[in-house]
Amino acid sequence: xxxxxxxxxxxxxxxxxxxxxxxxxxxxxxxxxxxxxxxxxxxxxxxxxxxxxxxxxxxxxxxxxxxxxxxxxxxxxxxxxxxxxxxxxxxxxxxxxxxxxxxxxxxxxxxxxxxxxxxxxxxxxxxxxxxxxxxxxxxxxxxxxxxxxxxxxxxxxxxxxxxxxxxxxxxxxxxxxxxxxxxxxxxxxxxxxxxxxxxxxxxxxxxxxxxxxxxxxxxxxxxxxxxxxxxx
Amino acid sequence: xxxxxxxxxxxxxxxxxxxxxxxxxxxxxxxxxxxxxxxxxxxxxxxxxxxxxxxxxxxxxxxxxxxxxxxxxxxxxxxxxxxxxxxxxxxxxxxxxxxxxxxxxxxxxxxxxxxxxxxxxxxxxxxxxxxxxxxxxxxxxxxxxxxxxxxxxxxxxxxxxxxxxxxxxxxxxxxxxxxxxxxxxxxxxxxxxxxxxxxxxxxxxxxxxxxxxxxxxxxxxxxxxxxxxxxxxxxxxxxxxxxxxxxxxxxxxxxxxxxxxx
Numbered sequence: 118x119x120x121x122x123x124x125x126x127x128x129x130x131x132x133x134x135x136x137x138x139x140x141x142x143x144x145x146x147x148x149x150x151x152x153x154x155x156x157x158x159x160x161x162x163x164x165x166x167x168x169x170x171x172x173x174x175x176x177x178x179x180x181x182x183x184x185x186x187x188x189x190x191x192x193x194x195x196x197x198x199x200x201x202x203x204x205x206x207x208x209x210x211x212x213x214x215x216x217x218x219x220x221x222x223x224x225x226x227x228x229x230x231x232x233x234x235x236x237x238x239x240x241x242x243x244x245x246x247x248x249x250x251x252x253x254x255x256x257x258x259x260x261x262x263x264x265x266x267x268x269x270x271x272x273x274x275x276x277x278x279x280x281x282x283x284x285x286x287x288x289x290x291x292x293x294x295x296x297x298x299x300x301x302x303x304x305x306x307x308x309x310x311x312x313x314x315x316x317x318x319x320x321x322x323x324x325x326x327x328x329x330x331x332x333x334x335x336x337x338x339x340x341x342x343x344x345x346x347x348x349x
Numbered sequence: 350x351x352x353x354x355x356x357x358x359x360x361x362x363x364x365x366x367x368x369x370x371x372x373x374x375x376x377x378x379x380x381x382x383x384x385x386x387x388x389x390x391x392x393x394x395x396x397x398x399x400x401x402x403x404x405x406x407x408x409x410x411x412x413x414x415x416x417x418x419x420x421x422x423x424x425x426x427x428x429x430x431x432x433x434x435x436x437x438x439x440x441x442x443x444x445x446x447x448x449x450x451x452x453x454x455x456x457x458x459x460x461x462x463x464x465x466x467x468x469x470x471x472x473x474x475x476x477x478x479x480x481x482x483x484x485x486x487x488x489x490x491x492x493x494x495x496x497x498x499x500x501x502x503x504x505x506x507x508x509x510x511x512x513x514x515x516x517x518x519x520x521x522x523x524x525x526x527x528x529x530x531x532x533x534x535x536x537x538x539x540x541x542x543x544x545x546x547x548x549x550x551x552x553x554x555x556x557x558x559x560x561x562x563x564x565x566x567x568x569x570x571x572x573x574x575x576x577x578x579x580x581x582x583x584x585x586x587x588x589x590x591x592x593x594x595x596x597x598x599x600x601x602x603x604x605x606x607x608x609x610x611x
Binding site for chain 2 (some may be wrong): 151164165166167168188191194195197199201202203204213214215256259260263296324341
């Protein structure tokens with residue numbers, strides 16, 4: 118696990134202050150910190166939904182600005198807090214990404230539903246007839262349809278009840294392992310961070326205050342800021 | 350019978366102002382001043398326009414028509430751009446849109462002998478086209494802005510799946526155009542059944558045969574229908590791209606829209 122898939126060097130914007138760190142292939146990284154720390158802002162830099170004002174970001178040793186934006190976004194998939202499904206059926210949503218570049222294979226629909234543990238009968242269901250948890254599964258399936266190498270997750274379970282959140286977590290855990298994805302996840306839930314992550318980045322006031330194994334960070338925090346955050 | 354509204358009869362119109370004024374007073378709506386001011390302003394505006402039209406109708410059509418149509422287009426542009434002030438180039442886009450719509454409709458009218466190139470025919474009919482197009486553009490702009498705000502999550506999701514701005518905005522463009530066209534379709538469906546259109550009523554009151562009045566009304570109603578559709582389409586297709594920057598990123602704040610648009 119030595120090859121850096123993402124490399125941030127001196128990245129600065131309105132919130133983030135000179136961030137430098139690497140993300141390695143197959144890592145499960147948890148980005149956590151208080152509200153307004155810049156977690157989502159940082160996440161959106163990975164797939165260029167935002168650009169930094171200063172600094173350099175590399176994806177597989179090439180500046181991300183050298184990639185075709187649409188191709189980069191297909192490789193670096195994103196799952197948002199809300200499912201944000203498009204009107205229509207489950208199938209319409211699953212095929213959205215691949216169809217944009219004419220790569221949709223109808224046989225993939227069944228496979229994608231299996232990944233997110235939904236029955237095949239759901240394929241032609243209208244998305245507004247699904248529960249919150251089911252919608253988030255479809256959203257995850259829609260992201261996976263592009264066969265991403267990196268999966269970005271912006272608090273994907275925060276709008277769900279505890280039980281549904283746990284089910285989504287299980288789906289995620291399995292998918293990340295089976296597909297050998299690199300995962301970067303924003304969460305405010307420290308228990309979730311511990312369950313799903315290996316490495317933690319504690320972000321506060323636009324700076325990374327701690328970067329370590331998540332379990333170590335939560336049991337032996339080195340900074341006062343992290344200690345206070347854990348206690349809160 | 351020559352239609353005639355005497356000055357004395359006009360004075361009695363004050364009753365029609367007293368009704369909303371009484372309501373406002375009784376229910377303390379705080380609109381008394383607005384009601385009186387809008388009634389006076391509307392009356393003065395109409396009389397001034399009446400005298401201007403009398404003057405324009407006597408002018409050479411090649412001077413009177415371009416002059417008045419240009420004034421109407423500029424005023425309509427200034428009014429409609431208020432609905433999208435934060436968007437770059439909105440004035441130029443609306444101006445170009447209104448010129449295109451009015452130019453196309455006028456060309457068709459003249460090409461098919463629907464009207465004659467006389468100020469008394471072109472100016473009132475153009476006014477209806479420009480006025481309705483102005484409203485359609487303003488509504489489309491407002492609708493588009495609210496759709497972009499309400500659907501920012503979906504747009505981010507679409508962009509993150511590799512969609513280009515035109516692909517990501519497809520849903521918004523559809524919704525905006527739907528909202529602009531549905532009232533017009535409904536209006537056409539009930540035309541003459543729920544209310545007699547203004548132009549037709551005016552012609553009938555002016556002594557024109559109802560069938561002839563209907564022919565004119567059809568020309569203007571279908572022209573308005575077409576120009577409203579064209580205006581909504583024009584403004585939507587021209588402006589959606591300003592909600593993104595050159596790196597296919599969604600711009601959400603007014604400041605971003607002003608400074609980073611494509």
